[in-house]
Amino acid sequence: MSTLEIRDLQVAVEDKEILRGVNLTVRAGETHAIMGPNGSGKSTLAYAIAGHPKYTITGGQVLLDGVDLLELGVDERARAGLFLAMQYPVEVPGVSVSNFLRSAVTAVRGEAPKLREFAKDLKAGMDALSIDPAFAQRNLNEGFSGGEKKRHEILQLELLKPKIAVLDETDSGLDVDALRVVSEGINRFRATGETGVLLITHYTRILRYVKPDFVHVFAGGRIVEEGGPELADKLEAEGYEAYTKASA
Amino acid sequence: MGLETKPLSTLHEKASYDPADFDVPNGREEEWRFTPLSRLKGLHDGAAVVSGGGVAVSVEAAPEVTVETVGRDDQRIGKAYVPADRISAQAYAAFEKATVVTVPREAVASAPTVLTFAGGGGVAYGHTVVKLEAMAEAVVVLDHRGSAVYADNVEFVVGDGATLKVVSLQDWADDAVHVSHHHAQLGKDATFRSFVVTLGGDLVRLSPSVSYTAPGGDADLTGLYFVDAGQHLEHRLLVDHSQPNCRSNVVYKGALQGEGAHAVWIGDVIIRVEAEGTDTYELNRNLLLTDGARADSVPNLEILTGEVAGAGHASASGRLDDEHIFYLQARGIPFEEARRLVIRGFFGQLIEKIEVEELRERVMAKVEAELAG
Numbered sequence: 001m002s003t004l005e006i007r008d009l010q011v012a013v014e015d016k017e018i019l020r021g022v023n024l025t026v027r028a029g030e031t032h033a034i035m036g037p038n039g040s041g042k043s044t045l046a047y048a049i050a051g052h053p054k055y056t057i058t059g060g061q062v063l064l065d066g067v068d069l070l071e072l073g074v075d076e077r078a079r080a081g082l083f084l085a086m087q088y089p090v091e092v093p094g095v096s097v098s099n100f101l102r103s104a105v106t107a108v109r110g111e112a113p114k115l116r117e118f119a120k121d122l123k124a125g126m127d128a129l130s131i132d133p134a135f136a137q138r139n140l141n142e143g144f145s146g147g148e149k150k151r152h153e154i155l156q157l158e159l160l161k162p163k164i165a166v167l168d169e170t171d172s173g174l175d176v177d178a179l180r181v182v183s184e185g186i187n188r189f190r191a192t193g194e195t196g197v198l199l200i201t202h203y204t205r206i207l208r209y210v211k212p213d214f215v216h217v218f219a220g221g222r223i224v225e226e227g228g229p230e231l232a233d234k235l236e237a238e239g240y241e242a243y244t245k246a247s248a
Numbered sequence: 249m250g251l252e253t254k255p256l257s258t259l260h261e262k263a264s265y266d267p268a269d270f271d272v273p274n275g276r277e278e279e280w281r282f283t284p285l286s287r288l289k290g291l292h293d294g295a296a297v298v299s300g301g302g303v304a305v306s307v308e309a310a311p312e313v314t315v316e317t318v319g320r321d322d323q324r325i326g327k328a329y330v331p332a333d334r335i336s337a338q339a340y341a342a343f344e345k346a347t348v349v350t351v352p353r354e355a356v357a358s359a360p361t362v363l364t365f366a367g368g369g370g371v372a373y374g375h376t377v378v379k380l381e382a383m384a385e386a387v388v389v390l391d392h393r394g395s396a397v398y399a400d401n402v403e404f405v406v407g408d409g410a411t412l413k414v415v416s417l418q419d420w421a422d423d424a425v426h427v428s429h430h431h432a433q434l435g436k437d438a439t440f441r442s443f444v445v446t447l448g449g450d451l452v453r454l455s456p457s458v459s460y461t462a463p464g465g466d467a468d469l470t471g472l473y474f475v476d477a478g479q480h481l482e483h484r485l486l487v488d489h490s491q492p493n494c495r496s497n498v499v500y501k502g503a504l505q506g507e508g509a510h511a512v513w514i515g516d517v518i519i520r521v522e523a524e525g526t527d528t529y530e531l532n533r534n535l536l537l538t539d540g541a542r543a544d545s546v547p548n549l550e551i552l553t554g555e556v557a558g559a560g561h562a563s564a565s566g567r568l569d570d571e572h573i574f575y576l577q578a579r580g581i582p583f584e585e586a587r588r589l590v591i592r593g594f595f596g597q598l599i600e601k602i603e604v605e606e607l608r609e610r611v612m613a614k615v616e617a618e619l620a621g
């Protein structure tokens with residue numbers, strides 16, 4: 001059973017302090033929602049955990065089952081069982097979806113999947129997310145609509161089977177049908193009870209499909225309030241004003 | 249930079265078989281300013297006299313194709329192309345034997361015809377003519393390897409309705425110097441496909457040019473180069489549209505790595521007054537993989553008619569995108585492999601355009617080897 005432990009994490013971007021001591025523990029079987037206003041540092045938290053070179057860690061620790069992820073390279077963190085579904089997935093010209101996925105699965109599993117098995121898994125994964133099989137031959141994220149990019153993030157989630165998934169606004173830009181399809185993907189991933197989810201969102205909409213166990217309010221680079229699912233409804237009704245004033 | 253403002257059409261009008269008609273370059277001329285003259289081993293100033301093992305030409309011809317080794321006085325030589333610079337004229341003045349490849353009228357070559365140029369050390373000059381008569385079709389491979397200081401001219405004469413596909417591979421040893429002109433002359437409705445791959449050599453300067461003698465000509469010039477530390481690989485393209493309704497498309501892509509790796513790409517396209525309905529596009533992209541590498545990329549388009557079907561160019565040199573690498577690594581893919589995927593992606597479908605499977609695999613393997621460092 002896995003645990004992601006974020007301890008007093010402090011992060012700067014270009015000498016500007018963004019995260020000011022984040023503490024959060026995500027255990028296998030749990031789903032945590034992080035909600036907070038624009039610019040409060042939610043994506044910074046996600047990228048910093050994943051190891052994006054733009055973010056400088058100025059203090060704290062991030063432990064996955066006791067291993068300090070901050071000591072590892074980006075690819076090593078992923079192989080250790082961390083997954084980040086990005087708010088804005090990157091377009092990579094010239095690299096096909098299928099080639100990319102096969103490389104990623106090979107890297108994460110430590111051995112190349114049997115071709116036939118991989119093709120079967122890929123097809124099943126795409127079907128489940130209502131992704132046209134033709135996408136396998138397209139360049140990674142290139143020219144994908146916002147919603148198509150998000151579906152592909154969840155496709156990767158399901159194929160790579162990480163221990164802990166950080167989903168950064170996977171719900172934004174999705175229409176109602178896509179939201180349902182994507183939520184079902186996340187729920188399949190959660191169903192084993194052996195994985196933890198950290199779901200970053202602005203809206204309670206997705207939380208009706210993907211029920212969180214805990215809700216954290218993020219403002220000014222730290223968690224300012226915590227509670228159960230009911231907190232999300234309160235935020236929906238009242239907005240973040242109370243928190244942004246307090247943190248400013 | 250007074251020279252740069254000179255119209256292309258005047259820049260390229262000089263032509264002569266006699267090296268004495270060209271001044272010895274001093275490096276300040278527009279056409280020489282990127283080339284390190286001191287590394288030409290005397291090809292530009294007459295100091296390089298034929299010596300040593302030279303360059304041995306061996307031939308593997310398709311049954312439909314005739315290949316002859318001929319003397320300087322052969323009437324088929326120098327018909328399509330007049331040397332356009334000092335080294336080209338030097339090569340023309342100094343070659344002893346020429347290779348003439350002929351594909352007869354309406355013949356369709358059933359296999360590629362491969363000319364291998366094997367450098368055995370020393371200085372050599374060469375001349376090659378590839379002539380496709382009307383409606384003929386052939387694939388011709390020029391495979392350069394070994395070590396030499398070598399200057400040559402290649403004339404491709406593509407007859408009416410004929411289709412010539414050429415692959416020229418510059419896979420020289422590290423100390424080789426090669427200066428070459430490839431000129432293609434396209435007849436009515438002729439099709440020319442050129443694929444240039446330049447990987448090896450201390451200095452390679454290849455100038456592919458295209459001219460049209462009648463309407464309907466169609467030229468695709470594709471190039472790929474991989475420049476390592478200390479190498480100077482230069483490609484200078486000239487497409488001279490002087491006939492109506494012809495097409496040209498130039499795509500050259502290169503990757504550079506290491507201290508002193510230097511790529512030069514010049515893409516000159518002239519669309520003359522009479523060349524109405526011309527459709528042309530040229531693109532050069534360079535991927536700088538390390539510090540200390542440099543790419544000079546200069547597309548020039550001179551349009552003298554108001555009636556073009558399409559004319560454009562693009563040039564970009566840049567580094568590997570950190571965001572691309574991050575995304576791949578965030579999915580567990582190790583840095584080196586992520587880099588390989590992105591570079592392969594950069595060269596994209598270029599390699600797949602190589603007609604000859606064996607060659608395609610060889611080029612692929614070479615590029616992979618370059619990537620492995």
Ligand SMILES: Nc1ncnc2c1ncn2[C@@H]1O[C@H](COP(=O)(O)OP(=O)(O)OP(=O)(O)O)[C@@H](O)[C@H]1O
Pocket residue numbers: 013014016018036037038039040041042043044045054087
């Ligand atoms: N490269 C950068 N240079 C300077 N500031 C940056 C940079 N990247 C991010 N920031 C700042 O860091 C802060 C946090 O940004 P972040 O993207 O983490 O917010 P967020 O909570 O994810 O917002 P959103 O809800 O809009 O996605 C913002 O004020 C942002 O402007």
Ligand SMILES: [Mg+2]
Pocket residue numbers: 042043044087168169
């Ligand atoms: Mg964000």
